[in-house]
Amino acid sequence: MQTLSEIVSAHQLSQTEIDNLSYEAREFSIDCGKADAPKQLSPQIWNLFDSLSDTVWHSSMAYSQIIPLGFNLFELFPSYYHFLIPFYHGIKNKKISGSSEKEMIWKHFTGYLVSENYYADPVGYVLWADFFEDEATVREAWQGLVRNSTGQKSLLRLIEVAGPVPFDLKNLVYENLLADPATHDVIFNSLLSSAHDVFGQIDKEKARNILVRLTVNRNTVHYKLLEQKLT
DSSP states (O other): OOSHHHHHHHTTOOHHHHHHHHHHHHHHHTTTTOTTOOOOOOHHHHHHHHHHHHHHHTSSSOHHHHHHHHHHHHHHSOOHHHHTHHHHHHHHTTSSOOHHHHHHHHHHHHHHHTSOHHHHHHHHHHIIIIITTOTTTHHHHHHHHHHTOOSHHHHHHHHHTOTTSOHHHHHHHHHHHTTSGGGHHHHHHHHHHHHHSTTOOOOHHHHHHHHTTOOSOTTSHHHHHHHHHTO
16 A cells, blocks of 8 residues: 555544544644643543554555655544654664655655644654653754754754753754844743753753753742752
């Protein structure tokens, strides 16, 4: 099977069923990874998405064909676990090794980050919880994403999920964004998560240097917390 139409047809899905499943997946994906997100897919939908994903990722097709199909499935049914995790495993396990295939992934990810929340939230989560928390993938992923950034908006969305990224990497992005005061609140929140996340990466001296240059409210609880973390 080499097209999305063939894949959904093989699973005997009508257009009405596809539309309903797409709606369910989009609702489920918003706020992906947040502890207070109560939504869950039903076991039936979960198993169906498993089967759809396996049809693509366990096929004998070349990765130059698998990757576009994988993104087609994610765009139709934006489920983090079923249709994004395979990209992480493919790169981590070096099954996806070609530079053109990897560039395709980074370009799609940066595009999704500035798209609707049902795409941006699960992509942000797979970056933060998988690509960035893994020492084997973090540097390559970060550099590829920054290189393929579509502008300030995608960089801001990227630093929002950059807690586990080595500080020397994200510091370059902070410095590029600092000239625009409109970015300072996002930079502050990124520093805060870098200091407080379980796997957060922070360089106290460099972070203090950035903090004093931010035009943000210095009387908040979060500001005091960050100051304490950086002492």
